[in-house]
Amino acid sequence: MTPHGTRAGEDAEDLDVEEVLALVNNNNDLPGPAERGETDSRRASGRPDTSPRPDARHHATPWPEARATAARAARSTTRAARRRPVTVPLEAALGLTLAAPLDALTDLPSFDTSAMDGWAVAGPAPWDVRDDGVLAGHGAHEPLTDGEAVRIATGARIPPDTTAVLRSEHGRTDEKGRLYATRDVVPGQDIRPRGQECRSGDQLLPVGALVTPAVLGLAAAAGYDTVTAVPRPRAEVLVLGDELLTEGRPHDGLIRDALGPMLPPWLRALGVEVTAVRRVGDDAEALHQAITTSDADVVVTTGGTAAGPVDHVHPILRRIGAELLVDGVKVRPGHPMLLARITENRHLVGLPGNPLAAVSGLLTLAEPLLRTLAARPAPEPYTLPLRDAVHGHPYDTRLVPVVLRGDQAVPLRYNGPAMLRGVAAADALAVVPPGGARPGQEAELLDLPWASGGIGVCFT
Numbered sequence: 177m178t179p180h181g182t183r184a185g186e187d188a189e190d191l192d193v194e195e196v197l198a199l200v201n202n203n204n205d206l207p208g209p210a211e212r213g214e215t216d217s218r219r220a221s222g223r224p225d226t227s228p229r230p231d232a233r234h235h236a237t238p239w240p241e242a243r244a245t246a247a248r249a250a251r252s253t254t255r256a257a258r259r260r261p262v263t264v265p266l267e268a269a270l271g272l273t274l275a276a277p278l279d280a281l282t283d284l285p286s287f288d289t290s291a292m293d294g295w296a297v298a299g300p301a302p303w304d305v306r307d308d309g310v311l312a313g314h315g316a317h318e319p320l321t322d323g324e325a326v327r328i329a330t331g332a333r334i335p336p337d338t339t340a341v342l343r344s345e346h347g348r349t350d351e352k353g354r355l356y357a358t359r360d361v362v363p364g365q366d367i368r369p370r371g372q373e374c375r376s377g378d379q380l381l382p383v384g385a386l387v388t389p390a391v392l393g394l395a396a397a398a399g400y401d402t403v404t405a406v407p408r409p410r411a412e413v414l415v416l417g418d419e420l421l422t423e424g425r426p427h428d429g430l431i432r433d434a435l436g437p438m439l440p441p442w443l444r445a446l447g448v449e450v451t452a453v454r455r456v457g458d459d460a461e462a463l464h465q466a467i468t469t470s471d472a473d474v475v476v477t478t479g480g481t482a483a484g485p486v487d488h489v490h491p492i493l494r495r496i497g498a499e500l501l502v503d504g505v506k507v508r509p510g511h512p513m514l515l516a517r518i519t520e521n522r523h524l525v526g527l528p529g530n531p532l533a534a535v536s537g538l539l540t541l542a543e544p545l546l547r548t549l550a551a552r553p554a555p556e557p558y559t560l561p562l563r564d565a566v567h568g569h570p571y572d573t574r575l576v577p578v579v580l581r582g583d584q585a586v587p588l589r590y591n592g593p594a595m596l597r598g599v600a601a602a603d604a605l606a607v608v609p610p611g612g613a614r615p616g617q618e619a620e621l622l623d624l625p626w627a628s629g630g631i632g633v634c635f636t
């Protein structure tokens with residue numbers, strides 16, 4: 177199990193992950209091949225794909241369908257593995273999805289409490305002020321009698337038989353020490369009655385709610401030390417390529433690894449636990465060993481997806497009898513990206529090595545897969561008009577970095593497959609259909625986690 181949690185008791189009345197998924201909003205999952213009446217011989221046969229690699233272009237999956245396939249793959253995983261909810265301490269729960277409703281364990285407030293610093297007063301003015309006072313965090317105070325007042329702090333328990341709280345700025349005392357109000361006193365004023373926010377047992381949040389910082393605060397206020405949540409998906413990153421340096425400047429044909437530093441925090445922003453980042457070079461045996469011994473839910477590889485002499489991903493997937501669910505996508509950059517089922521409940525996402533192509537694969541395949549494993553709802557799709565024309569690919573979707581300015585998306589330069597300069601300045605990627613887009617044409621936008629706000633910025 178993850179270091180973040182332990183398995184919930186078998187007798188928990190919690191929903192399992194599949195049931196949680198049914199409750200969260202997945203309304204932008206597109207219909208899959210089955211729903212559209214399409215067939216796929218590799219899937220229909222139920223056997224792993226062990227045939228020689230076909231022409232990747234021929235089998236490339238349309239971009240929207242690739243995303244839907246990735247989300248569906250996660251759904252079949254949760255069914256197969258019956259992933260059980262976990263009990264997670266609050267400090268480790270940020271970004272998880274609730275698998276049990278958050279029901280109040282107490283009334284809130286749990287006692288009648290003063291909303292202001294001042295005096296608790298009983299009956300009409302003037303009042304004799306008692307010598308003692310009532311501070312927050314103390315037990316029951318003795319009752320007041322009419323004509324009595326006692327100093328009270330915000331958050332302190334209201335003494336029995338109190339009429340109202342008089343704010344310190346609304347009272348004055350005469351030379352005999354008697355207290356008067358400088359404003360009308362309304363019975364009950366500045367008293368927060370017990371149960372004003374909720375009664376014990378009230379549902380504060382439903383199954384499927386995302387654990388945000390505010391949810392952590394609410395859970396703590398309502399008496400929780402732990403929450404019952406969908407387990408965080410576990411991903412391992414395998415960085416391929418002998419040409420990669422981990423420090424210093426590029427030299428002698430060697431370049432810096434841009435993906436090792438980029439992917440783990442990006443995956444964490446998707447609610448994932450990154451179990452390891454391994455550099456496996458261009459060594460086929462090391463890659464085989466790393467894939468077959470990983471216990472992560474999702475193995476993410478970078479590079480080696482094409483058909484070059486040291487592109488080992490396809491041969492190894494064939495060797496281990498993995499089922500290729502997506503083998504190339506009609507998207508630029510990143511068209512050699514792939515998704516494979518390596519065992520019944522483990523997947524591999526193969527990201528192309530070109531860095532922006534890897535971002536494209538991350539958003540196209542890894543995000544829907546991992547988001548669905550985490551039982552997070554799909555973000556609401558939205559569009560904005562493009563300020564400038566965007567050159568299109570004749571047949572493939574393009575993902576183009578944009579900044580959002582007012583109600584327009586402004587396409588950025590430096591959007592080539594090997595470049596990160598555009599996306600590093602971007603708020604989102606615009607989805608440009610085959611053939612391109614005119615100025616003013618509406619384009620779907622994929623928010624980048626740090627730009628969309630919300631839980632994404634928390635990098636759990």
Ligand SMILES: Nc1nc2c(c(=O)[nH]1)N[C@H]1C(S)=C(S)[C@@H](COP(=O)(O)OP(=O)(O)OC[C@H]3O[C@@H](n4cnc5c(N)ncnc54)[C@H](O)[C@@H]3O)O[C@H]1N2
Pocket residue numbers: 415416417419420431432433434435436478479480481482483484487509510511512527528529530531533593
């Ligand atoms: N004959 C063909 N060659 C290529 C095709 C094709 O269709 N036919 N597709 C091209 C496209 S498009 C892409 S994208 C790449 C995908 O290549 P791989 O996934 O096999 O990646 P590599 O060959 O290992 O690397 C490509 C490129 O990216 C650099 N790289 C790799 N890893 C990193 C990293 N962690 N950080 C920074 N840069 C990285 C690598 O040095 C190469 O320059 O294939 C094309 N070829």
Ligand code: MOO
Pocket residue numbers: 507508509510511512528530532533593594
């Ligand atoms: O699809 Mo590749 O990403 O053009 O470079």
